[in-house]
Amino acid sequence: MRKNGVNRNQEAAVGRSEKIVVMNPMGYPPTIKQLGMAPRLDSLDGKTVYLVDVRFDDGDILLQQMENWFTEHKPKVKTVFVRKSGVYTQDDTTLFQEIKEKADAVILGVGH
Amino acid sequence: MKAVAYANGMPHQRFVFVPMPVMGKSPAELRAYVDGKDPVTGKPVMAEVIEALSKPLSEEDKKKISFDRSTPRFVDSDTEANLHRLFLENQWTDRLPIVLPTEERVSEMLAATSHKPNEVVGRMRPTSTREAWEYTVEKVAVNAVMAGAKPEYFPVILALAASEVTARASTTTSAAAMVVVNGPIRHEIGMNWGIGAMGPYNHANATIGRAYGLLSQNLQGGSEPGKTYLGSQGNSYGYNSLTFAENEERSPWEPFHVQHGFKTEDSVVSIFRGCRTTSFNLGLREKHWREHVRNMLRGMNPHNPPTLILDPITARQFIDRGDFDTKEKLIQWIHDNATMPAGVYWDYQLIRNYVYPRALNGEEPYATKLKAAEDELIPIFRLEDIHLVVVGGETNGYWRIMGCHYQKSVSIDEWR
Incomplete structure (x- = not known):
C-alpha cells in the first residue's frame, strides 16, 4: 500500500529555507601543460604542405579534393597527401618524424 | 574537437570545419565542401585554411593561460x-x-x-x-x-x-x-x-x-x-x-x-x-534454428561482437538442439556460423574506420581476412570477443544478442 505523503510534505515545507552543505561530485583533473604554437609561414609559396588523413569516415576523399584545390589555386605550393598508419587513436611515429623533417606545414583531417 | 585540443595543452589550436557528413559523400560533393563555407564561422573553407597556416600568431595565441582545475570538497551551502x-x-x-x-x-x-x-x-x-x-x-x-x-x-x-x-x-x-x-x-x-x-x-x-x-x-x-x-x-x-x-x-x-x-x-x-545493437528472438525451432541464429548474427553491427543473453529456458534449449554442454562449445559454433562475404564485410563504415587500418598494419586475424576474395565467407567476429550470460525468470524462452565489447x-x- 502506498504511504500518505501529507506529513512528509509538511516536514519538507519547514526545511525549505534552511541552508545545508553537500559534497562536490567531480573528480580531480590533471595538470595541463600548455604547448607552444608553431610559428606561422609568411607565405605558402614554395613550401611543402602535408595533408594527413587519419583514416576515418572518408576523410581521405575530402583531403584529396583539398589537394586538387591547391593544384588549381596555389600551384606554387607543394602538397603531399598521406594516410597515417593504424586507426585514428594510434600514433604513427614514422610519419610524424617524416613530417618534422620534410613538411613546412600540416593540415590534419580529423574525421569527426 | 576544441575541448580535446584544450585538454591536451593547445587552447589556441586553429580549426576549420566542413559540413557533416563527410562519410558516404562523392568526390564532387566533397569538393563542394572544400569550395564552400565553414558551417561554424560562415567564412570560405580554403581562405580559413590558408589563414590558419600563414596568419602570424597573435598576442592571444602566444599568451600563457592559466588552467583553473581544482575541485573543492564541498559545494557552497544553500537551500x-x-x-x-x-x-x-x-x-x-x-x-x-x-x-x-x-x-x-x-x-x-x-x-x-x-x-x-x-x-x-x-x-x-x-x-x-x-x-x-x-x-x-x-x-x-x-x-x-x-x-x-x-x-x-x-x-x-x-x-x-x-x-x-x-x-x-x-x-x-x-x-x-x-x-x-x-x-x-x-x-x-x-x-x-x-x-x-x-x-x-x-x-x-x-x-x-x-x-x-x-x-x-x-x-x-x-x-x-x-x-x-x-x-x-x-x-x-x-x-x-x-x-x-x-x-x-x-x-x-x-x-x-x-x-x-x-x-x-x-x-x-x-x-x-x-x-x-540488440537482436531478439523466442526459443530455437527444431527445423531452422541454425538459420534463425545466423540471421540474427548477420543483423548485428559487425564491429560490435555478440554477447548472447539467454533466459535459462533458451540456454537449455541450445544444449538440446546443438549439444552445447559448455559455453565454449556454443561460442565456437557462433564464431563459425557468423560469417559474411569478405567484400560486404570490408565495406561497412565502422569496419573501414576501425578494423581496416589494423588489417593494413598486419594485425591478425584482420590481415588474413583482408586477403579473402570478395565472395569468400569470412568470420565476422573474433572468437575471444563472443560471450554468453544467462539471465531471466523462465516465464518463456526469450533471448537476445547484445552487440558489445567485454x-x-x-x-x-x-x-x-
Missing part, C-alpha cells in the same frame, strides 16, 4: 531547492532527481567499505584522446549517494569505479555500458537475476547501474552534450547501464566470472561496452 538546481545547471546529474550528497549520507556510504576515504580508486576519461581525471573512495561515495544507492551496494560501485572503464563514453556512436554481477553478493544485496532482471523494479540493479553512470560522468571530468558527450542519437541504456546479476542457479553452464578466472564463491562485477571483470570482495 535544498537551490542545490538541486545547481546540480542540474552544472550537469552533474542524468537529469533525473538525485539524493543530495550531504556529509552525513556520504559518511554512511563510506562505512560500507574498509578502504579509507582518501584512497585513490582510479582514473577515468570519456575517450582515449582526452585526459584522465583521478578520484578517491570519498568521491565515488558522493556519486553513489546521488544515485540513491544503499551503503551495502557500495563495494559493487567501488569495483565499477576501479575498473576505470567509463559508462559515459563521448563517442558519436551513442555507446552505453552493460554490467553483470556474479557471486554471493547478488544474494546479500538483493539483486535481481530472474523475472525482469534487465528492467526496472529492483532497487540494487537500478541504483548500482545509475551510480555507475553518474560516477563516470563526474569523476572523468564531465559528460556534456556537444562537448564531452557526442552520441548522435543517444542511448537510454545509459540510465542504469543495463545492470543485472547472472542467473547462476538456473544456468546449465559455469558462471561468467568463473570463465574469467574467478572462483564460484568470489563476488565479481563484469563490464561490457558498446550496447547499441572489457574486464573486477573483484567486489577487494572493495568490501
Whole structure:
C-alpha cells in the first residue's frame, strides 16, 4: 500500500529555507601543460604542405579534393597527401618524424 | 574537437570545419565542401585554411593561460531547492532527481567499505584522446549517494569505479555500458537475476547501474552534450547501464566470472561496452534454428561482437538442439556460423574506420581476412570477443544478442 505523503510534505515545507552543505561530485583533473604554437609561414609559396588523413569516415576523399584545390589555386605550393598508419587513436611515429623533417606545414583531417 | 585540443595543452589550436557528413559523400560533393563555407564561422573553407597556416600568431595565441582545475570538497551551502538546481545547471546529474550528497549520507556510504576515504580508486576519461581525471573512495561515495544507492551496494560501485572503464563514453556512436554481477553478493544485496532482471523494479540493479553512470560522468571530468558527450542519437541504456546479476542457479553452464578466472564463491562485477545493437528472438525451432541464429548474427553491427543473453529456458534449449554442454562449445559454433562475404564485410563504415587500418598494419586475424576474395565467407567476429550470460525468470524462452565489447571483470570482495 502506498504511504500518505501529507506529513512528509509538511516536514519538507519547514526545511525549505534552511541552508545545508553537500559534497562536490567531480573528480580531480590533471595538470595541463600548455604547448607552444608553431610559428606561422609568411607565405605558402614554395613550401611543402602535408595533408594527413587519419583514416576515418572518408576523410581521405575530402583531403584529396583539398589537394586538387591547391593544384588549381596555389600551384606554387607543394602538397603531399598521406594516410597515417593504424586507426585514428594510434600514433604513427614514422610519419610524424617524416613530417618534422620534410613538411613546412600540416593540415590534419580529423574525421569527426 | 576544441575541448580535446584544450585538454591536451593547445587552447589556441586553429580549426576549420566542413559540413557533416563527410562519410558516404562523392568526390564532387566533397569538393563542394572544400569550395564552400565553414558551417561554424560562415567564412570560405580554403581562405580559413590558408589563414590558419600563414596568419602570424597573435598576442592571444602566444599568451600563457592559466588552467583553473581544482575541485573543492564541498559545494557552497544553500537551500535544498537551490542545490538541486545547481546540480542540474552544472550537469552533474542524468537529469533525473538525485539524493543530495550531504556529509552525513556520504559518511554512511563510506562505512560500507574498509578502504579509507582518501584512497585513490582510479582514473577515468570519456575517450582515449582526452585526459584522465583521478578520484578517491570519498568521491565515488558522493556519486553513489546521488544515485540513491544503499551503503551495502557500495563495494559493487567501488569495483565499477576501479575498473576505470567509463559508462559515459563521448563517442558519436551513442555507446552505453552493460554490467553483470556474479557471486554471493547478488544474494546479500538483493539483486535481481530472474523475472525482469534487465528492467526496472529492483532497487540494487537500478541504483548500482545509475551510480555507475553518474560516477563516470563526474569523476572523468564531465559528460556534456556537444562537448564531452557526442552520441548522435543517444542511448537510454545509459540510465542504469543495463545492470543485472547472472542467473547462476538456473544456468546449465559455469558462471561468467568463473570463465574469467574467478572462483564460484568470489563476488565479481563484469563490464561490457558498446550496447547499441540488440537482436531478439523466442526459443530455437527444431527445423531452422541454425538459420534463425545466423540471421540474427548477420543483423548485428559487425564491429560490435555478440554477447548472447539467454533466459535459462533458451540456454537449455541450445544444449538440446546443438549439444552445447559448455559455453565454449556454443561460442565456437557462433564464431563459425557468423560469417559474411569478405567484400560486404570490408565495406561497412565502422569496419573501414576501425578494423581496416589494423588489417593494413598486419594485425591478425584482420590481415588474413583482408586477403579473402570478395565472395569468400569470412568470420565476422573474433572468437575471444563472443560471450554468453544467462539471465531471466523462465516465464518463456526469450533471448537476445547484445552487440558489445567485454572489457574486464573486477573483484567486489577487494572493495568490501
